[in-house]
Amino acid sequence: MTLADIAANPLFAGKNTSKSETVHQILKRRILLGYLTDDSPITEQALAQEFCCSQGTVREALLRLQECGLVDRRGYQGTFVTRTTQDEAVILTRMRVHLECTGVERAVAAADDAKIADLRELIDLYEESREKRDVFACSEIDRRLHCFIFDLADMPMLEPFLNRAHLQLHRYMVSGHQGNIVWNRNEGSRHIDILDAFERRDAASAKRRMKRHIAQSVHNLAPEIYAIVFEKDPEGEPQMTPKQLWNPALSVSNAL
Template identity: 90%
Template sequence: MTLAEIATNPLYAAKNTSKSETVHQILKRRILLGYLTDDSPITEQALAQEFCCSQGTVREALLRLQECGLVDRRGYQGTFVTRTTRDEAIILTRMRVHLECTGVERAVAAIDDCKIAVLKELMDLYEESREQRDVFACSEIDRRLHCFIFDLADMPMLEPFLHRAHLQLHRYLISGHQGNIVWNRNEGSRHIDILDAFERRDAASAKRRMKRHIAQSVHNLAPDIYAVVFENAPQDEPQMAPEQLWNPALSVPNTI
Protein backbone atom coordinates (compact mmCIF):
# COMPACT_ATOMS: atom_id res chain seq x y z
CA MET A 1 0.00 0.00 0.00
CA THR A 2 1.37 3.39 -1.01
CA LEU A 3 1.46 6.55 1.07
CA ALA A 4 -1.19 8.04 -1.20
CA GLU A 5 -3.53 5.06 -0.70
CA ILE A 6 -3.14 5.23 3.06
CA ALA A 7 -3.70 8.99 3.11
CA THR A 8 -7.00 8.70 1.20
CA ASN A 9 -8.45 5.94 3.40
CA PRO A 10 -11.62 7.45 4.98
CA LEU A 11 -10.75 5.89 8.33
CA TYR A 12 -7.86 8.19 9.09
CA ALA A 13 -7.60 10.62 6.20
CA ALA A 14 -7.32 14.25 7.22
CA LYS A 15 -6.06 17.40 5.59
CA ASN A 16 -3.31 17.80 8.15
CA THR A 17 -2.26 14.14 8.43
CA SER A 18 1.47 14.09 9.11
CA LYS A 19 3.90 11.83 7.29
CA SER A 20 4.80 10.12 10.57
CA GLU A 21 1.11 9.24 11.04
CA THR A 22 1.00 7.80 7.53
CA VAL A 23 4.12 5.71 8.15
CA HIS A 24 2.66 4.64 11.50
CA GLN A 25 -0.53 3.40 9.81
CA ILE A 26 1.37 1.49 7.11
CA LEU A 27 3.56 -0.28 9.67
CA LYS A 28 0.57 -0.97 11.89
CA ARG A 29 -1.21 -2.54 8.94
CA ARG A 30 1.77 -4.76 8.19
CA ILE A 31 1.98 -5.93 11.80
CA LEU A 32 -1.73 -6.65 12.21
CA LEU A 33 -1.86 -8.54 8.91
CA GLY A 34 1.21 -10.58 9.85
CA TYR A 35 3.53 -9.22 7.17
CA LEU A 36 5.89 -7.89 9.83
CA THR A 37 6.65 -10.40 12.58
CA ASP A 38 9.02 -10.74 15.52
CA ASP A 39 11.44 -12.33 13.04
CA SER A 40 11.39 -9.25 10.82
CA PRO A 41 14.23 -6.74 11.32
CA ILE A 42 13.13 -3.11 11.57
CA THR A 43 15.66 -0.36 11.00
CA GLU A 44 14.98 3.35 10.86
CA GLN A 45 17.39 3.79 7.99
CA ALA A 46 15.70 1.19 5.76
CA LEU A 47 12.23 2.55 6.49
CA ALA A 48 13.33 6.14 5.88
CA GLN A 49 14.65 5.06 2.49
CA GLU A 50 11.47 3.13 1.66
CA PHE A 51 9.14 5.98 2.57
CA CYS A 52 11.40 8.79 1.33
CA CYS A 53 11.40 10.57 4.67
CA SER A 54 13.76 11.38 7.52
CA GLN A 55 14.77 8.91 10.21
CA GLY A 56 13.15 11.29 12.70
CA THR A 57 9.80 10.77 10.97
CA VAL A 58 10.26 6.99 11.16
CA ARG A 59 11.35 7.22 14.80
CA GLU A 60 8.18 9.11 15.69
CA ALA A 61 6.06 6.44 13.98
CA LEU A 62 7.90 3.64 15.81
CA LEU A 63 7.46 5.37 19.16
CA ARG A 64 3.70 5.42 18.58
CA LEU A 65 3.77 1.72 17.78
CA GLN A 66 5.73 1.13 20.97
CA GLU A 67 3.13 3.02 23.01
CA CYS A 68 0.42 0.56 21.95
CA GLY A 69 2.66 -2.47 22.45
CA LEU A 70 3.20 -3.47 18.82
CA VAL A 71 6.97 -3.00 18.80
CA ASP A 72 9.78 -3.06 21.32
CA ARG A 73 12.63 -0.58 20.88
CA ARG A 74 15.81 -1.96 22.44
CA GLY A 75 18.30 0.82 22.00
CA TYR A 76 21.28 -0.20 19.88
CA GLN A 77 19.81 -3.69 19.36
CA GLY A 78 17.11 -2.24 17.13
CA THR A 79 13.33 -2.34 16.97
CA PHE A 80 11.40 -5.62 17.06
CA VAL A 81 7.75 -6.53 16.58
CA THR A 82 6.36 -7.84 19.85
CA ARG A 83 4.79 -11.28 20.08
CA THR A 84 1.44 -12.25 21.59
CA THR A 85 1.26 -15.83 22.83
CA ARG A 86 -1.74 -18.15 22.88
CA ASP A 87 -1.96 -17.93 26.66
CA GLU A 88 -1.98 -14.14 26.45
CA ALA A 89 -4.68 -14.27 23.77
CA ILE A 90 -6.87 -16.35 26.08
CA ILE A 91 -6.44 -13.83 28.89
CA LEU A 92 -7.06 -10.92 26.50
CA THR A 93 -10.26 -12.54 25.25
CA ARG A 94 -11.56 -13.03 28.78
CA MET A 95 -10.59 -9.47 29.66
CA ARG A 96 -12.34 -8.09 26.60
CA VAL A 97 -15.54 -10.07 27.29
CA HIS A 98 -15.66 -8.91 30.90
CA LEU A 99 -14.95 -5.26 30.13
CA GLU A 100 -17.25 -4.95 27.14
CA CYS A 101 -20.18 -6.88 28.60
CA THR A 102 -20.01 -4.72 31.71
CA GLY A 103 -19.55 -1.56 29.67
CA VAL A 104 -22.37 -2.19 27.21
CA GLU A 105 -24.92 -2.50 30.02
CA ARG A 106 -23.87 0.89 31.36
CA ALA A 107 -23.71 2.36 27.85
CA VAL A 108 -27.36 1.56 27.14
CA ALA A 109 -28.35 3.93 29.95
CA ALA A 110 -26.33 6.74 28.33
CA ILE A 111 -27.34 6.21 24.70
CA ASP A 112 -29.34 8.81 22.77
CA ASP A 113 -30.33 9.28 19.15
CA CYS A 114 -27.19 11.23 18.29
CA LYS A 115 -24.93 8.49 19.65
CA ILE A 116 -26.96 5.83 17.85
CA ALA A 117 -26.39 7.81 14.65
CA VAL A 118 -22.63 7.65 15.29
CA LEU A 119 -22.83 3.88 15.76
CA LYS A 120 -24.73 3.54 12.49
CA GLU A 121 -22.15 5.66 10.71
CA LEU A 122 -19.33 3.44 12.01
CA MET A 123 -21.26 0.35 10.98
CA ASP A 124 -21.68 1.73 7.46
CA LEU A 125 -17.98 2.53 7.26
CA TYR A 126 -17.19 -1.00 8.43
CA GLU A 127 -19.41 -2.47 5.71
CA GLU A 128 -17.75 -0.32 3.05
CA SER A 129 -14.32 -1.57 4.13
CA ARG A 130 -15.62 -5.13 4.25
CA GLU A 131 -16.90 -4.85 0.68
CA GLN A 132 -13.39 -3.74 -0.30
CA ARG A 133 -11.95 -6.79 1.54
CA ASP A 134 -9.79 -4.44 3.62
CA VAL A 135 -9.06 -6.51 6.73
CA PHE A 136 -7.00 -3.78 8.38
CA ALA A 137 -9.63 -1.08 7.93
CA CYS A 138 -12.29 -3.46 9.27
CA SER A 139 -10.15 -4.06 12.35
CA GLU A 140 -9.56 -0.35 12.91
CA ILE A 141 -13.22 0.55 12.51
CA ASP A 142 -14.37 -2.36 14.67
CA ARG A 143 -12.07 -1.23 17.47
CA ARG A 144 -13.22 2.36 17.12
CA LEU A 145 -16.86 1.27 17.31
CA HIS A 146 -16.34 -0.88 20.40
CA CYS A 147 -14.30 1.79 22.16
CA PHE A 148 -17.02 4.33 21.36
CA ILE A 149 -19.56 2.08 23.10
CA PHE A 150 -17.25 1.61 26.07
CA ASP A 151 -16.70 5.36 26.29
CA LEU A 152 -20.45 5.71 26.89
CA ALA A 153 -20.07 3.52 29.98
CA ASP A 154 -18.03 6.31 31.62
CA MET A 155 -15.22 4.16 33.01
CA PRO A 156 -12.19 6.15 31.82
CA MET A 157 -9.66 4.31 33.98
CA LEU A 158 -10.45 1.09 32.12
CA GLU A 159 -10.48 2.48 28.58
CA PRO A 160 -6.71 2.05 27.99
CA PHE A 161 -6.95 -1.59 29.08
CA LEU A 162 -9.77 -2.29 26.63
CA HIS A 163 -7.97 -0.52 23.80
CA ARG A 164 -4.80 -2.56 24.39
CA ALA A 165 -6.71 -5.84 24.78
CA HIS A 166 -8.74 -5.18 21.63
CA LEU A 167 -5.71 -4.25 19.54
CA GLN A 168 -3.49 -7.11 20.68
CA LEU A 169 -6.28 -9.67 20.38
CA HIS A 170 -7.08 -8.51 16.85
CA ARG A 171 -3.39 -8.76 16.03
CA TYR A 172 -3.24 -12.33 17.37
CA LEU A 173 -6.42 -13.41 15.57
CA ILE A 174 -5.68 -11.76 12.23
CA SER A 175 -1.90 -11.91 11.78
CA GLY A 176 -1.75 -15.69 11.50
CA HIS A 177 -3.98 -15.51 8.43
CA GLN A 178 -1.81 -12.85 6.74
CA GLY A 179 -4.93 -11.19 5.30
CA ASN A 180 -6.33 -14.43 3.86
CA ILE A 181 -9.74 -14.26 5.53
CA VAL A 182 -12.53 -16.54 4.27
CA TRP A 183 -14.87 -13.71 3.35
CA ASN A 184 -17.47 -15.90 1.65
CA ARG A 185 -18.43 -17.36 5.05
CA ASN A 186 -19.18 -13.95 6.38
CA GLU A 187 -22.38 -12.47 5.05
CA GLY A 188 -24.34 -9.75 6.80
CA SER A 189 -23.52 -7.24 9.48
CA ARG A 190 -21.72 -8.18 12.68
CA HIS A 191 -23.01 -5.24 14.71
CA ILE A 192 -26.70 -4.99 13.86
CA ASP A 193 -27.90 -7.08 16.81
CA ILE A 194 -26.06 -4.88 19.31
CA LEU A 195 -27.42 -1.74 17.67
CA ASP A 196 -30.94 -3.17 17.84
CA ALA A 197 -30.58 -3.71 21.59
CA PHE A 198 -29.38 -0.12 21.98
CA GLU A 199 -32.35 1.22 20.03
CA ARG A 200 -34.71 -0.74 22.30
CA ARG A 201 -32.74 0.38 25.40
CA ASP A 202 -32.46 -3.28 26.41
CA ALA A 203 -29.33 -3.59 28.56
CA ALA A 204 -29.65 -7.32 29.24
CA SER A 205 -30.00 -8.09 25.54
CA ALA A 206 -27.09 -5.80 24.68
CA LYS A 207 -24.87 -7.72 27.10
CA ARG A 208 -25.86 -11.12 25.66
CA ARG A 209 -25.38 -9.92 22.11
CA MET A 210 -22.03 -8.32 22.85
CA LYS A 211 -20.73 -11.60 24.26
CA ARG A 212 -22.05 -13.52 21.26
CA HIS A 213 -20.54 -10.95 18.93
CA ILE A 214 -17.07 -11.34 20.45
CA ALA A 215 -17.44 -15.12 20.49
CA GLN A 216 -18.27 -15.15 16.77
CA SER A 217 -15.07 -13.36 15.85
CA VAL A 218 -12.93 -15.63 17.99
CA HIS A 219 -14.68 -18.78 16.75
CA ASN A 220 -14.09 -17.82 13.12
CA LEU A 221 -10.42 -16.91 13.44
CA ALA A 222 -9.15 -18.96 16.39
CA PRO A 223 -11.42 -21.93 17.25
CA ASP A 224 -8.96 -23.19 19.85
CA ILE A 225 -9.18 -19.91 21.78
CA TYR A 226 -12.97 -19.99 21.46
CA ALA A 227 -13.08 -23.51 22.92
CA VAL A 228 -11.11 -22.47 26.00
CA VAL A 229 -12.90 -19.19 26.71
CA PHE A 230 -16.49 -19.86 25.67
CA GLU A 231 -17.09 -23.60 25.69
CA ASN A 232 -15.29 -23.99 29.01
CA ALA A 233 -16.69 -20.85 30.61
CA PRO A 234 -17.19 -20.69 34.42
CA GLN A 235 -20.42 -22.18 35.71
CA ASP A 236 -21.94 -18.77 36.41
CA GLU A 237 -21.52 -17.75 32.76
CA PRO A 238 -23.69 -19.17 29.96
CA GLN A 239 -21.70 -21.51 27.74
CA MET A 240 -21.94 -21.21 23.98
CA ALA A 241 -21.67 -24.39 21.96
CA PRO A 242 -20.98 -24.04 18.21
CA GLU A 243 -24.54 -25.06 17.28
CA GLN A 244 -25.83 -22.17 19.45
CA LEU A 245 -23.30 -19.74 18.03
CA TRP A 246 -24.33 -20.37 14.43
CA ASN A 247 -28.08 -20.62 15.03
CA PRO A 248 -29.58 -17.84 12.85
CA ALA A 249 -32.26 -17.27 15.48
CA LEU A 250 -29.58 -16.35 18.02
CA SER A 251 -27.00 -14.47 16.03
CA VAL A 252 -26.10 -12.91 12.75
CA PRO A 253 -23.46 -14.65 10.56
CA ASN A 254 -19.88 -13.75 11.28
CA THR A 255 -17.22 -11.73 9.56
CA ILE A 256 -13.66 -11.00 10.50
Protein backbone atom coordinates in the same frame (compact mmCIF):
# COMPACT_ATOMS: atom_id res chain seq x y z
CA MET B 1 1.23 -0.11 -0.22
CA THR B 2 2.60 3.39 -0.73
CA LEU B 3 2.24 6.53 1.35
CA ALA B 4 -0.24 7.81 -1.21
CA ASP B 5 -2.34 4.64 -0.98
CA ILE B 6 -2.90 4.83 2.73
CA ALA B 7 -3.24 8.61 2.77
CA ALA B 8 -6.17 8.18 0.36
CA ASN B 9 -7.95 5.89 2.81
CA PRO B 10 -10.91 7.83 4.29
CA LEU B 11 -10.08 6.40 7.71
CA PHE B 12 -6.79 8.23 7.90
CA ALA B 13 -6.87 11.04 5.34
CA GLY B 14 -7.15 14.61 6.48
CA LYS B 15 -5.60 18.00 6.02
CA ASN B 16 -3.62 17.66 9.25
CA THR B 17 -2.35 14.11 8.67
CA SER B 18 1.40 14.10 9.24
CA LYS B 19 3.91 11.97 7.39
CA SER B 20 4.81 10.18 10.62
CA GLU B 21 1.13 9.27 11.09
CA THR B 22 1.03 7.85 7.58
CA VAL B 23 4.19 5.80 8.20
CA HIS B 24 2.69 4.68 11.53
CA GLN B 25 -0.48 3.44 9.83
CA ILE B 26 1.46 1.59 7.11
CA LEU B 27 3.60 -0.21 9.66
CA LYS B 28 0.59 -0.99 11.84
CA ARG B 29 -1.15 -2.49 8.82
CA ARG B 30 1.87 -4.68 8.05
CA ILE B 31 2.07 -5.89 11.65
CA LEU B 32 -1.66 -6.57 11.93
CA LEU B 33 -1.72 -8.51 8.66
CA GLY B 34 1.36 -10.54 9.62
CA TYR B 35 3.70 -9.11 7.00
CA LEU B 36 6.04 -7.77 9.69
CA THR B 37 6.93 -10.29 12.39
CA ASP B 38 9.39 -10.69 15.25
CA ASP B 39 11.72 -12.69 13.00
CA SER B 40 13.80 -9.73 11.85
CA PRO B 41 14.66 -6.25 13.15
CA ILE B 42 13.17 -3.04 11.78
CA THR B 43 15.75 -0.30 11.21
CA GLU B 44 15.01 3.42 11.04
CA GLN B 45 17.46 3.88 8.17
CA ALA B 46 15.84 1.22 5.98
CA LEU B 47 12.35 2.61 6.59
CA ALA B 48 13.51 6.18 5.95
CA GLN B 49 14.87 5.07 2.58
CA GLU B 50 11.71 3.14 1.74
CA PHE B 51 9.37 6.01 2.56
CA CYS B 52 11.70 8.80 1.38
CA CYS B 53 11.51 10.59 4.70
CA SER B 54 13.82 11.47 7.59
CA GLN B 55 14.80 9.01 10.29
CA GLY B 56 13.17 11.40 12.77
CA THR B 57 9.82 10.85 11.02
CA VAL B 58 10.29 7.08 11.20
CA ARG B 59 11.38 7.29 14.84
CA GLU B 60 8.18 9.16 15.73
CA ALA B 61 6.08 6.48 14.02
CA LEU B 62 7.95 3.68 15.82
CA LEU B 63 7.53 5.39 19.18
CA ARG B 64 3.77 5.43 18.64
CA LEU B 65 3.84 1.72 17.80
CA GLN B 66 5.85 1.10 20.96
CA GLU B 67 3.31 3.00 23.07
CA CYS B 68 0.55 0.61 21.98
CA GLY B 69 2.73 -2.47 22.46
CA LEU B 70 3.21 -3.49 18.83
CA VAL B 71 7.00 -3.07 18.75
CA ASP B 72 9.90 -3.20 21.17
CA ARG B 73 12.77 -0.75 20.59
CA ARG B 74 16.13 -2.22 21.67
CA GLY B 75 18.59 0.58 21.03
CA TYR B 76 21.30 -0.33 18.52
CA GLN B 77 19.86 -3.81 18.04
CA GLY B 78 16.92 -2.29 16.19
CA THR B 79 13.17 -2.41 16.65
CA PHE B 80 11.32 -5.72 16.82
CA VAL B 81 7.66 -6.62 16.48
CA THR B 82 6.35 -7.93 19.79
CA ARG B 83 4.57 -11.26 20.22
CA THR B 84 1.27 -12.19 21.84
CA THR B 85 1.23 -15.76 23.11
CA GLN B 86 -1.80 -18.02 23.22
CA ASP B 87 -1.86 -17.84 27.01
CA GLU B 88 -1.91 -14.04 26.84
CA ALA B 89 -4.63 -14.11 24.16
CA VAL B 90 -6.82 -16.28 26.41
CA ILE B 91 -6.49 -13.84 29.31
CA LEU B 92 -7.07 -10.82 27.05
CA THR B 93 -10.20 -12.45 25.59
CA ARG B 94 -11.66 -13.11 29.03
CA MET B 95 -10.81 -9.58 30.10
CA ARG B 96 -12.42 -8.18 26.96
CA VAL B 97 -15.65 -10.11 27.50
CA HIS B 98 -15.91 -9.03 31.12
CA LEU B 99 -15.20 -5.35 30.36
CA GLU B 100 -17.43 -5.07 27.31
CA CYS B 101 -20.39 -6.95 28.70
CA THR B 102 -20.28 -4.81 31.83
CA GLY B 103 -19.81 -1.67 29.78
CA VAL B 104 -22.53 -2.29 27.23
CA GLU B 105 -25.24 -2.45 29.90
CA ARG B 106 -24.18 0.96 31.20
CA ALA B 107 -23.83 2.27 27.64
CA VAL B 108 -27.41 1.41 26.72
CA ALA B 109 -28.67 3.48 29.64
CA ALA B 110 -26.47 6.43 28.66
CA ALA B 111 -26.96 6.42 24.88
CA ASP B 112 -29.24 9.12 23.46
CA ASP B 113 -30.54 9.25 19.88
CA ALA B 114 -27.51 11.19 18.67
CA LYS B 115 -25.07 8.61 20.07
CA ILE B 116 -27.08 5.77 18.56
CA ALA B 117 -26.91 7.58 15.20
CA ASP B 118 -23.12 7.82 15.58
CA LEU B 119 -22.99 4.12 16.34
CA ARG B 120 -25.01 3.33 13.22
CA GLU B 121 -22.62 5.45 11.15
CA LEU B 122 -19.64 3.45 12.42
CA ILE B 123 -21.44 0.19 11.65
CA ASP B 124 -22.21 1.38 8.11
CA LEU B 125 -18.55 2.32 7.63
CA TYR B 126 -17.52 -1.13 8.86
CA GLU B 127 -19.89 -2.81 6.41
CA GLU B 128 -18.51 -0.72 3.54
CA SER B 129 -14.98 -1.81 4.38
CA ARG B 130 -16.15 -5.40 4.75
CA GLU B 131 -17.66 -5.32 1.27
CA LYS B 132 -14.24 -4.22 -0.01
CA ARG B 133 -12.57 -7.07 1.93
CA ASP B 134 -10.26 -4.54 3.59
CA VAL B 135 -9.06 -6.45 6.66
CA PHE B 136 -7.08 -3.57 8.14
CA ALA B 137 -9.88 -1.04 7.75
CA CYS B 138 -12.36 -3.49 9.30
CA SER B 139 -10.03 -3.98 12.25
CA GLU B 140 -9.57 -0.25 12.79
CA ILE B 141 -13.30 0.51 12.56
CA ASP B 142 -14.25 -2.47 14.71
CA ARG B 143 -11.98 -1.26 17.50
CA ARG B 144 -13.30 2.28 17.20
CA LEU B 145 -16.85 0.98 17.31
CA HIS B 146 -16.35 -1.13 20.43
CA CYS B 147 -14.38 1.59 22.19
CA PHE B 148 -17.12 4.09 21.29
CA ILE B 149 -19.66 1.86 23.06
CA PHE B 150 -17.38 1.49 26.05
CA ASP B 151 -16.85 5.25 26.19
CA LEU B 152 -20.60 5.62 26.71
CA ALA B 153 -20.27 3.48 29.85
CA ASP B 154 -18.20 6.29 31.43
CA MET B 155 -15.43 4.14 32.89
CA PRO B 156 -12.37 6.10 31.71
CA MET B 157 -9.89 4.31 33.96
CA LEU B 158 -10.63 1.05 32.13
CA GLU B 159 -10.66 2.38 28.56
CA PRO B 160 -6.88 2.05 28.01
CA PHE B 161 -7.01 -1.60 29.09
CA LEU B 162 -9.82 -2.40 26.66
CA ASN B 163 -8.16 -0.52 23.81
CA ARG B 164 -4.90 -2.43 24.33
CA ALA B 165 -6.73 -5.76 24.62
CA HIS B 166 -8.59 -5.10 21.37
CA LEU B 167 -5.47 -4.17 19.45
CA GLN B 168 -3.40 -7.11 20.67
CA LEU B 169 -6.23 -9.60 20.13
CA HIS B 170 -6.84 -8.34 16.61
CA ARG B 171 -3.12 -8.68 15.91
CA TYR B 172 -3.03 -12.20 17.39
CA MET B 173 -6.11 -13.37 15.50
CA VAL B 174 -5.54 -11.65 12.15
CA SER B 175 -1.77 -11.79 11.64
CA GLY B 176 -1.69 -15.58 11.34
CA HIS B 177 -4.00 -15.41 8.33
CA GLN B 178 -1.77 -12.84 6.55
CA GLY B 179 -4.82 -11.11 5.10
CA ASN B 180 -6.47 -14.32 3.85
CA ILE B 181 -9.61 -13.99 5.95
CA VAL B 182 -12.65 -16.15 5.24
CA TRP B 183 -15.51 -13.65 5.05
CA ASN B 184 -18.35 -15.68 6.52
CA ARG B 185 -21.53 -13.87 7.48
CA ASN B 186 -22.93 -15.21 10.69
CA GLU B 187 -26.19 -13.43 11.41
CA GLY B 188 -25.75 -13.85 15.15
CA SER B 189 -22.43 -12.00 15.20
CA ARG B 190 -23.36 -8.78 13.42
CA HIS B 191 -22.87 -5.37 14.95
CA ILE B 192 -26.39 -4.50 13.79
CA ASP B 193 -27.81 -6.88 16.41
CA ILE B 194 -26.11 -4.90 19.18
CA LEU B 195 -27.42 -1.68 17.64
CA ASP B 196 -30.94 -3.11 17.64
CA ALA B 197 -30.70 -3.69 21.40
CA PHE B 198 -29.52 -0.09 21.85
CA GLU B 199 -32.47 1.22 19.87
CA ARG B 200 -34.87 -0.77 22.04
CA ARG B 201 -33.02 0.36 25.19
CA ASP B 202 -32.71 -3.31 26.15
CA ALA B 203 -29.55 -3.60 28.26
CA ALA B 204 -29.91 -7.34 28.96
CA SER B 205 -30.25 -8.10 25.25
CA ALA B 206 -27.27 -5.87 24.44
CA LYS B 207 -25.13 -7.83 26.90
CA ARG B 208 -26.18 -11.19 25.43
CA ARG B 209 -25.58 -10.00 21.90
CA MET B 210 -22.20 -8.52 22.77
CA LYS B 211 -21.13 -11.88 24.22
CA ARG B 212 -22.35 -13.70 21.14
CA HIS B 213 -20.63 -11.20 18.83
CA ILE B 214 -17.27 -11.53 20.56
CA ALA B 215 -17.55 -15.33 20.72
CA GLN B 216 -18.38 -15.61 17.02
CA SER B 217 -15.49 -13.34 16.02
CA VAL B 218 -13.05 -15.40 18.07
CA HIS B 219 -14.52 -18.63 16.67
CA ASN B 220 -13.98 -17.43 13.09
CA LEU B 221 -10.44 -16.13 13.54
CA ALA B 222 -8.91 -18.07 16.44
CA PRO B 223 -10.77 -21.35 17.06
CA GLU B 224 -8.09 -22.50 19.50
CA ILE B 225 -8.91 -19.52 21.75
CA TYR B 226 -12.64 -20.09 21.30
CA ALA B 227 -12.26 -23.70 22.44
CA ILE B 228 -10.64 -22.59 25.70
CA VAL B 229 -12.79 -19.56 26.53
CA PHE B 230 -16.23 -20.10 25.01
CA GLU B 231 -16.93 -23.60 23.80
CA LYS B 232 -19.00 -24.85 26.74
CA ASP B 233 -21.22 -21.76 26.80
CA PRO B 234 -23.24 -20.97 23.64
CA GLU B 235 -23.76 -17.40 24.84
CA GLY B 236 -20.05 -16.78 25.21
CA GLU B 237 -19.70 -16.63 28.99
CA PRO B 238 -16.03 -17.10 30.02
CA GLN B 239 -15.36 -20.45 31.66
CA MET B 240 -13.76 -18.78 34.69
CA THR B 241 -15.06 -15.90 36.74
CA PRO B 242 -12.75 -12.89 37.17
CA LYS B 243 -12.00 -14.07 40.73
CA GLN B 244 -11.00 -17.51 39.46
CA LEU B 245 -9.11 -16.06 36.51
CA TRP B 246 -6.71 -14.10 38.70
CA ASN B 247 -6.30 -16.85 41.31
CA PRO B 248 -2.58 -17.77 41.15
CA ALA B 249 -3.49 -21.38 41.94
CA LEU B 250 -5.26 -21.60 38.57
CA SER B 251 -3.23 -21.15 35.40
CA VAL B 252 -4.16 -20.92 31.75
CA SER B 253 -2.26 -24.15 31.18
CA ASN B 254 -4.68 -25.91 33.56
CA ALA B 255 -7.58 -24.61 31.46
CA LEU B 256 -6.14 -26.23 28.36
